[in-house]
Structures are given as structure tokens and as C-alpha cells.
Amino acid sequence: MPTVELTIENFEQTIDDNDFVFVDFWAEWCGPCRQFGPVFEAAAEQHDDIVFGKVDADAQQALAGHFNVRSIPTLMAIRDNVVLFSQPGALPAHAFDDLIAQIRAVDMDDVRRQIAEEQAAHSD
Numbered sequence: 001m002p003t004v005e006l007t008i009e010n011f012e013q014t015i016d017d018n019d020f021v022f023v024d025f026w027a028e029w030c031g032p033c034r035q036f037g038p039v040f041e042a043a044a045e046q047h048d049d050i051v052f053g054k055v056d057a058d059a060q061q062a063l064a065g066h067f068n069v070r071s072i073p074t075l076m077a078i079r080d081n082v083v084l085f086s087q088p089g090a091l092p093a094h095a096f097d098d099l100i101a102q103i104r105a106v107d108m109d110d111v112r113r114q115i116a117e118e119q120a121a122h123s124d
Contacts, residue, residue, distance in 0.1 A: 006055045073088065
């Protein structure tokens with residue numbers, strides 16, 4: 001599946017409508033972004049069940065700011081509306097494949113339980 005351009009207009013709906021989304025915050029002038037781009041595109045072609053979205057951090061400054069993106073590229077993994085991973089830096093293909101496998105293996109029921117426990121603890 002090809003990558004999807006994410007903007008402030010379609011970001012929330014993309015996250016809401018899909019169980020699993022990887023987001024690449026990038027910019028045209030960024031050398032590491034250009035190096036990571038083909039890795040991200042190749043992963044998108046290999047994993048039809050995952051949405052791979054790209055956010056142009058220059059054009060979508062409000063969206064990048066919302067997620068506190070301070071350097072690019074920044075890679076984010078979102079499952080069931082929960083950000084499970086967010087880290088700056090370009091990954092080599094083998095490391096990105098490993099990350100995809102790790103995010104797939106996350107027990108989302110356990111994550112939701114932990115979130116509920118944290119929210120209950122903070123509401124006291």
C-alpha cells in the first residue's frame with residue numbers, strides 16, 4: 001500500500017479509522033529524511049494491514065507542534081489511538097522491520113488496562 005500524506009485535516013480521521021498507523025514527520029530539506037524515505041516506502045509496500053503516513057513538518061507545523069516534534073525525521077507508531085512509539089532519527093531497514101514486529105506484538109488490552117490504572121491514580 002502506498003504511503004498517505006497526512007495533514008491537520010485528515011490526521012485524526014486516519015488515526016480513528018485505522019488500528020495501526022506509522023507516521024513519518026519529515027521535511028524536503030532534511031538529509032536523514034531523504035535517506036529514511038525509501039525504507040518507509042518499502043515497509044508500506046510490505047505491510048498492507050498498516051497505514052504508513054507522512055507529515056511534512058514544514059507544511060504541517062501545527063500538527064508537528066501538537067506532537068512536540070523537535071527534530072526530524074521523527075517516527076511515531078500508533079495503535080488503537082495510543083502512541084506506542086515516538087522517537088527522532090532515521091532507522092535502517094532491519095531496525096524498522098524489528099520495530100514493526102515489536103509494535104505488532106504489543107498486547108493492546110494490557111496497554112489499555114495500564115492507561116486506565118494511570119488515569120484512575122491521577123483522578124484521586
